[in-house]
Amino acid sequence: MQSMSVEVIEVGPRDGLQNERAIVPTAAKVAYVEALVAAGLRRVEAVSFVHPGRVPQMADAEEVMARVPRVPGVRYAGLVLNGRGLDRALTAGVDEVNAVVVATETFSRRNQGMSVDDAVRGFGVIAERARGAGLTVTLTVAASFGCPFEGEVDPARVADLVRRCPGAQEVALADTIGVGVPAGVRRLAEAVGEATAAPLRFHFHNTRNTGYANAVAALEAGAAALDASAGGIGGCPFAPAATGNIATEDLLYLLHRSGVRTGADLPGVLAAAALIEKELDGRLPAQLGRAGIWPPPAH
Amino acid sequence: MQSMSVEVIEVGPRDGLQNERAIVPTAAKVAYVEALVAAGLRRVEAVSFVHPGRVPQMADAEEVMARVPRVPGVRYAGLVLNGRGLDRALTAGVDEVNAVVVATETFSRRNQGMSVDDAVRGFGVIAERARGAGLTVTLTVAASFGCPFEGEVDPARVADLVRRCPGAQEVALADTIGVGVPAGVRRLAEAVGEATAAPLRFHFHNTRNTGYANAVAALEAGAAALDASAGGIGGCPFAPAATGNIATEDLLYLLHRSGVRTGADLPGVLAAAALIEKELDGRLPAQLGRAGIWPPPAH
Numbered sequence: 001m002q003s004m005s006v007e008v009i010e011v012g013p014r015d016g017l018q019n020e021r022a023i024v025p026t027a028a029k030v031a032y033v034e035a036l037v038a039a040g041l042r043r044v045e046a047v048s049f050v051h052p053g054r055v056p057q058m059a060d061a062e063e064v065m066a067r068v069p070r071v072p073g074v075r076y077a078g079l080v081l082n083g084r085g086l087d088r089a090l091t092a093g094v095d096e097v098n099a100v101v102v103a104t105e106t107f108s109r110r111n112q113g114m115s116v117d118d119a120v121r122g123f124g125v126i127a128e129r130a131r132g133a134g135l136t137v138t139l140t141v142a143a144s145f146g147c148p149f150e151g152e153v154d155p156a157r158v159a160d161l162v163r164r165c166p167g168a169q170e171v172a173l174a175d176t177i178g179v180g181v182p183a184g185v186r187r188l189a190e191a192v193g194e195a196t197a198a199p200l201r202f203h204f205h206n207t208r209n210t211g212y213a214n215a216v217a218a219l220e221a222g223a224a225a226l227d228a229s230a231g232g233i234g235g236c237p238f239a240p241a242a243t244g245n246i247a248t249e250d251l252l253y254l255l256h257r258s259g260v261r262t263g264a265d266l267p268g269v270l271a272a273a274a275l276i277e278k279e280l281d282g283r284l285p286a287q288l289g290r291a292g293i294w295p296p297p298a299h
Numbered sequence: 300m301q302s303m304s305v306e307v308i309e310v311g312p313r314d315g316l317q318n319e320r321a322i323v324p325t326a327a328k329v330a331y332v333e334a335l336v337a338a339g340l341r342r343v344e345a346v347s348f349v350h351p352g353r354v355p356q357m358a359d360a361e362e363v364m365a366r367v368p369r370v371p372g373v374r375y376a377g378l379v380l381n382g383r384g385l386d387r388a389l390t391a392g393v394d395e396v397n398a399v400v401v402a403t404e405t406f407s408r409r410n411q412g413m414s415v416d417d418a419v420r421g422f423g424v425i426a427e428r429a430r431g432a433g434l435t436v437t438l439t440v441a442a443s444f445g446c447p448f449e450g451e452v453d454p455a456r457v458a459d460l461v462r463r464c465p466g467a468q469e470v471a472l473a474d475t476i477g478v479g480v481p482a483g484v485r486r487l488a489e490a491v492g493e494a495t496a497a498p499l500r501f502h503f504h505n506t507r508n509t510g511y512a513n514a515v516a517a518l519e520a521g522a523a524a525l526d527a528s529a530g531g532i533g534g535c536p537f538a539p540a541a542t543g544n545i546a547t548e549d550l551l552y553l554l555h556r557s558g559v560r561t562g563a564d565l566p567g568v569l570a571a572a573a574l575i576e577k578e579l580d581g582r583l584p585a586q587l588g589r590a591g592i593w594p595p596p597a598h
């Protein structure tokens with residue numbers, strides 16, 4: 001692989017828990033984050049500042065942020081969709097803002113309630129205000145690989161959108177519905193790499209079992225960061241289409257055994273996953289907890 | 300990817316069913332194979348000629364072989380471990396013999412009941428007899444990526460074993476316990492590629508969620524064939540460590556969308572997986588049947 005180290009960004013507390021049926025108590029969320037930080041993860045997307053009526057799983061975002069350990073070197077991100085979300089994020093004291101723009105018009109209107117043009121303008125305002133407040137700004141392009149309403153998404157369209165959203169210190173390409181394949185990852189990385197000088201981050205779901213292969217392809221294409229959720233949470237095992245993020249522990253297993261450093265500690269991540277498993281229905285999509293680290297740690 | 304086409308070898312009827320708790324009736328096995336052949340799969344590892352006391356799931360191997368459709372261009376393989384198994388395979392009329400040698404001494408003695416030296420000699424006899432009878436011979440090296448008793452397996456050790464087993468028309472490298480990662484696949488393909496001129500085939504289990512990334516790495520390293528099982532069967536969903544093969548449908552999804560041709564038909568494979576799911580406990584490890592083909596087929 002091209003990169004011999006990569007940043008793994010833990011998104012279980014946000015994207016994972018946001019998509020679980022269960023509403024996890026604040027204390028359990030905080031314990032999950034504590035375990036993740038103890039495992040050496042240095043960037044944690046901890047919360048989402050969206051309307052609690054729409055996403056009740058994230059209604060306690062401020063309380064979570066007030067209670068997570070503020071360790072030197074650990075940065076917490078909050079997802080925001082609009083100015084109101086940014087106000088909350090600033091008050092709550094996140095280190096990073098992850099602002100989302102959707103690649104397609106239909107998905108943008110249905111999911112964010114605004115046109116892509118309005119989202120682009122909104123991003124500009126969010127980015128300027130957030131950077132003015134000293135926060136790091138990530139631009140996430142949702143549905144970068146495919147849209148449930150418009151089908152295939154042309155990498156050129158994503159690249160064009162990225163060009164229209166300057167001001168991000170990082171560009172995250174999200175396979176929101178889990179349809180990407182490695183060849184598509186390479187095409188998208190190339191197109192977006194020409195549109196921005198910002199480091200690229202990829203966000204994969206393992207919906208069709210391509211998530212880990214996509215992660216490898218992203219790394220080989222020069223990705224600086226990969227999202228993952230401890231336990232692979234976010235896809236309810238009893239839902240018809242499980243759509244969990246790729247699991248942090250399974251990703252670390254693959255990376256570490258391939259000689260790619262992450263700074264994170266695999267047994268520590270397994271402990272975090274075991275903590276959150278108790279709060280959720282059904283078994284985790286992650287496999288490593290069941291199969292075991294290999295070779296087995298020496299006694 | 301280097302190869303723009305690859306042979307996908309269906310091993311669900313053999314490796315899949317052999318590792319399921321349920322004993323599937325012969326008629327259901329035959330229906331599964333019929334569906335796989337109808338889906339365009341041209342090589343099917345249909346049975347295993349091992350002692351029925353040890354593997355009761357395969358006790359009806361002769362009856363299965365007597366009833367599967369003999370379509371021009373479709374080749375059936377049977378797995379054999381010794382001369383007695385080869386006798387049965389020849390009588391049953393398989394087209395190919397898959398003969399197994401284990402990469403490590405301890406696993407060989409425990410699983411096959413013989414030393415590696417004896418297995419190498421046995422392979423020579425099997426290969427000569429099978430080729431004399433006009434059959435294609437595959438050498439499978441089990442535990443090529445790791446051994447439950449001896450830990451990591453050096454690619455040089457696998458390559459040495461392959462050199463000691465001439466007479467195979469194909470060399471299959473099996474990640475029997477599902478511990479491989481892409482970097483290891485590349486190392487092994489390189490080492491074994493120098494040891495034999497025979498085409499390389501890879502056999503992955505998705506035990507730790509690395510199976511599909513490994514398949515991509517194998518293709519990029521020049522693999523001619525990949526094993527997969529429709530439904531991803533072989534890993535009981537209720538067992539502590541699910542160890543199913545990579546799923547044929549999920550692999551085809553990844554390959555076809557990456558521009559790699561296989562000759563197989565995805566909806567047909569989904570139909571085969573749905574057939575076998577009814578015979579087994581719990582849900583299939585394959586994801587595509589739940590998530591759906593994407594983009595959705597036109598109406």
